[in-house]
Amino acid sequence: MAIRRKQDFPVHQVRRYLEPGPIVLVSSAWKGETNIMTMGWHSVMEFSPSLIGCVIAGGNHSFELIRKSKQCVINLPTVEMLDTVVDIGNCSGADTDKFARFSLTAQPAEQVDAPLIGECHANFECRLADGKLIGKYNYFIFEVVKAHVARSPKHPKTVHYMGDGQFMVAGEVISRRARFRPGML
Template sequence: MPKQALDLRQAHRLLSPGPVTLLTSQYRGQPNVMTVAWAAPVSLDPSLIGVAIHPGRLTHEFVAKSEQFVLNVPHLEIITATHRCGILSGRDGDKFATAGLTMELATEVDPPLIAECVAHIECGVVERVRLGDHDFFVGQPLAISADDQAFDGFWKTDDEVGHILHHLGADRYAALAKSYRVKGEQG
């Protein structure tokens, strides 16, 4: 299969689509939300999740100062709200209200959960590393929850509630809509 050389700055696009998340943060009682595509598991034992945030973002300031964040997993029904949280700044107003998202109390951290999302990972920051033009915050999950109509240990892709979003770049998204099992293999 012939391949074409690409601009090196497109490497991250080859690793997409990863699940897009809505990262909530809070500092001094002020909540904020930002769309994040650059989040990934980095360890199983202990469970650690990493997220890359540009230092110019209000979310960066809030996560750095509070050392807490929540990764909320949106689904197809809130694609417009999800995108809106990535193109607006919390410095310019209440993104929750603008996007039509509902805040709920988290169980272990101060930043809110987003009621319309199908899963939540509440994290405490354990490390921060400067990598190029972003900081990589490593969070340890303190509580996780998911809608059982969307997730039962695996995403239920046959049900629309389980159609989680993946960011392809700019204003392009995909939804996880079908899963496959390899026959005769377990892992």
């Protein structure tokens, strides 16, 4: 897999990539250790500040890295990376350096200490905005503070998890822009 060259992207527009509901890879760092986990339970919560809510189960090795560092990067993989996405979810950062094992490139982020995954289509640098629901629901509310997106393709083939080992691959993109009332886009 090749490293994708990225450009800056407005943080208040990350819904473009996250609202359709793709599986993402969450990278984290704490005291010299890094990790990657797969995540499917996330949603946009606000445009500005750019808030993303997500569940990170306590059993994940990443849970403590993210809880303690109060940071992560949400990375957007595409279908060419699907086997890697599955394999990342199959092993634990407790005994595996996932960047090394899966030959992924850790690139420095700008606003956080967690690394970007170079091979992903997009990288969203996040800081914990509200941790009040971590205890009860493992629910983290992050603010996206910096976004990087590859110039092409325009419509990346993201993968969307359905459970039971099945993934839906992003299909045709159609516009209904002309049908929307202004202000409702």
